[in-house]
């Protein structure tokens with residue numbers, strides 16, 4: 451059986467506060483993981499740590515880039531990284547990369563480039579827009595050419611300037627219904643499938659992409675207006691699933707295909723810039739986010755999904771990886787409540803390693819209470835021992 455890699459996801463501010471030398475030496479030595487995934491573009495956090503790091507329990511930061519961008523790479527772009535204030539003039543990623551190399555830890559970077567209030571405030575012209583023309587205040591649209599150029603420049607910057615083995619891309623899609631502003635105070639009791647449909651983006655860039663593919667965004671929008679009117683007359687009680695609604699309506703099916711292709715081609719363009727592994731993190735409701743896992747797997751090197759109990763509805767199994775001829779990686783939370791105790795984490799890690807996933811990432815170093823770090827140490831040792839047999 452092939453041996454899985456074990457990674458720990460970590461925030462650069464947590465590594466910096468703890469002291470990157472001590473933190474990475476601990477990850478490599480005591481915990482025995484193979485690598486670290488550092489979040490370098492993050493949608494914003496109000497963190498209560500699992501243990502104090504550098505004497506501090508809390509950390510807060512809006513949507514930002516947590517490395518010093520290589521400015522010329524963004525010269526032609528209207529959207530540029532917002533540099534996190536906590537770094538001051540330092541470049542923590544450079545420091546972390548150097549120590550990771552010394553500790554023989556593989557370095558990955560994760561970028562979550564479309565989300566975050568501060569990002570959308572600054573580049574509001576590229577925000578997702580709902581059916582009613584209301585701009586999202588939390589999400590940039592992945593169909594927008596400027597957003598796509600920004601994401602490609604980010605990937606290029608990171609793989610050119612740091613010794614990374616992989617880029618993990620998260621949330622470079624349309625997100626889920628919770629961010630549609632017009633649904634927050636809806637007077638119409640929309641069925642779940644329609645809540646997803648009404649979160650769809652109809653910005654100018656999405657409409658243009660549709661038109662370029664011979665698909666009418668206006669026809670899809672008209673269907674949604676009709677469904678809304680029917681729901682407002684209390685005539686829509688069918689509660690069909692999202693898949694049923696799409697299957698029964700060619701206008702919506704065509705627009706959904708355009709959305710999925712927008713995400714897939716964006717990931718493909720990142721892969722074209724990146725000589726290393728590109729991994730796409732799947733999260734939440736895949737139909738809502740406009741993601742087609744099979745096409746997406748073909749556009750990058752691996753899909754990464756949650757392996758936590760209770761979050762299995764959108765999981766891809768290792769079997770999917772074989773079908774897709776691509777690897778599927780998983781992430782595991784290593785603290786309560788999802789991992790209630792050490793034996794539970796050991797068992798779950800063992801299960802993931804036996805299922806043939808080739809990479810298992812623990813979430814997340816700075817959020818993990820001290821006792822749970824020892825659970826990770828045990829889980830990695832046990833899974834490695836069992837895999838050798």
Ligand SMILES: [Zn+2]
Pocket residue numbers: 577578579591592593594651652653654655656657
């Ligand atoms: Zn859009």
